[in-house]
Amino acid sequence: MIDKERAMEHLLDLLAIEGPTGQETAVVEAITQKLLTAGCKKEWIKTDDAHERLGEGFKIGNLIAKLPGTVNAPRIMFSAHMDTVPLCRGAEPVIQGNRVVAKGNTGLGGDDRSGCAAIVTLCETLLKNDLPHPPITFLFPIAEENGLHGSRMVRFSDLGNPAMGFNLDGQFPNEIVIGAMSAVRWTAEITGISTHAGLEPENGISAGLIASKAMTHIAEQGCFGRIEKDNGSGTANLGTIHGGEANNQVMDRCILTGECRSHSPDFLEQIIQVYKDSFEQAASRVTNEQGKCGKIKWSVISDYNAFKLKKSEPCVQIASKAVKLTGKEPRPLVMDAGLDANNFNEKGLPTVTLGTGAHKFHQVEEYVEINEYLFSCDVLLQIATLSAKP
Missing domain, CATH: 3.30.70.360 (Alpha-Beta Plaits)
Known part of the structure; x- marks a missing residue:
């Protein structure tokens, strides 16, 4: 179901947009336009006031899109942060073999534009093909890189109170992060x-x-x-x-x-x-x-704060099944880092994190492995499909 050419177009487009922490306005505009083109209605999409509550230095809030469900099932959430580290300023993405890399002496921004692109691809796939899905919230937090601020400020009521979350912010798409520091x-x-x-x-x-x-x-x-x-x-x-x-x-x-x-x-x-x-x-x-x-x-x-989910948690079970159905062996792990999922889990929203093929983030050598990115797009579609079943 995934249109690989469109998936790559979304990835390259979003990688080319400058958006360091606190300055994500252009990224919000680009993702919003892509969601509208995919078939979202304007009233489904908004930005919150996280930037105002965070104070000076933040230009825009978290981007939130809420899709009505086609089936009666609990709402789920997909999230991927929009900001990149300063090293990614001026990044020019180019395809080099099986990878997307930065053309010059910059970081690429695959952390986490690959996650953003995968979510846009999922939205487009669901709506263009009229596929059954539960109510879904797409969350694109600001200010992850300097302290997970956007996810800390988000209100669950603005998200439609999802039952579980799937955060995209990692390397290998079969890795399912169930805990962090x-x-x-x-x-x-x-x-x-x-x-x-x-x-x-x-x-x-x-x-x-x-x-x-x-x-x-x-x-x-x-x-x-x-x-x-x-x-x-x-x-x-x-x-x-x-x-x-x-x-x-x-x-x-x-x-x-x-x-x-x-x-x-x-x-x-x-x-x-x-x-x-x-x-x-x-x-x-x-x-x-x-x-x-x-x-x-x-x-x-x-x-x-640290968290660790049980492997029996529904979001862990669904993510694991989706990875297996897409053709890889799921690998649950505890990560020595912090993620937006830390804040979601602390607030009571069970959330796992999946990789989208981004590697060597925060380095000039950063790259996105194309096959892994496309695999992650398939995994998200499987998660949405599995979550639509009673």
Whole structure:
């Protein structure tokens, strides 16, 4: 049933549209037009006010399309986020063998435009062929890449209160993600004392030195990068460093930000504590000639919480059957990352995540494997068909 030529046209069109986090307006316009062309009515499609509730820096809300069902069955949801990382600005998609790649020195944006294109293809296939389907919500969240913000802000009432969800945001289409990590963002604001670095450096307290000592101690504790300990595992990263104004001034202020992740809430708290303690200890140990020391202002924000679905969950069962019917062996897995599905599951909407053939995301080498993308389009059609049955 899938028109492969049209499926590829949707993919290439959406990959070519610039839409970094917070600036998804052009993507919304393009997907909306494709949905209308596919046969959706205008009244089925809207954007919510997620951008207004998120605040400054967000231009448009989540895109939502609600299809009436042709059969009496529970509503289901398909979702794929619209935003891409900054590396994908100016991407020019080209077909190279069995892959779609970026022509220049950019990322491609297959994460997650391949998911968006697969949903558009599903909508077009259902409506153009007048196929039986349950009520379906198509959700295209904003602002996934910098903290899953769009899915966090979406209201289930705007979605028509679906019974289960199928999120598209991954690599291999036979992989069914049934669990993912918790993540927090931390900020360490370091305050030292500014003095002339040539005339009286001994009277200053370097915020940069405090930062370096703290991060060195964290690494020595085995809490940087991939973390594997007897009582748990996780990951942690230093993302940004901002500080200093001049080379001849002892740095009196430095701000570091980063993240910590784990599948275990208790172990995540242990990682966070190592970071907090390391910064506070480093600040207390860097002193000037008067015995004064630096200060730390530490803060942590939870991005999303871990989840793990049972394999008996209906969305897991339907996704697994759809993959098998399409010709591959389903592979349920727990992912070491965060997904919009984290927020959906936390809010009570059981949601699995499926891949759409995108690989090496957030890299210049990113590509979409064409056969995998087309396979995922078939899987979505199978899910819609299976969900239409009593």
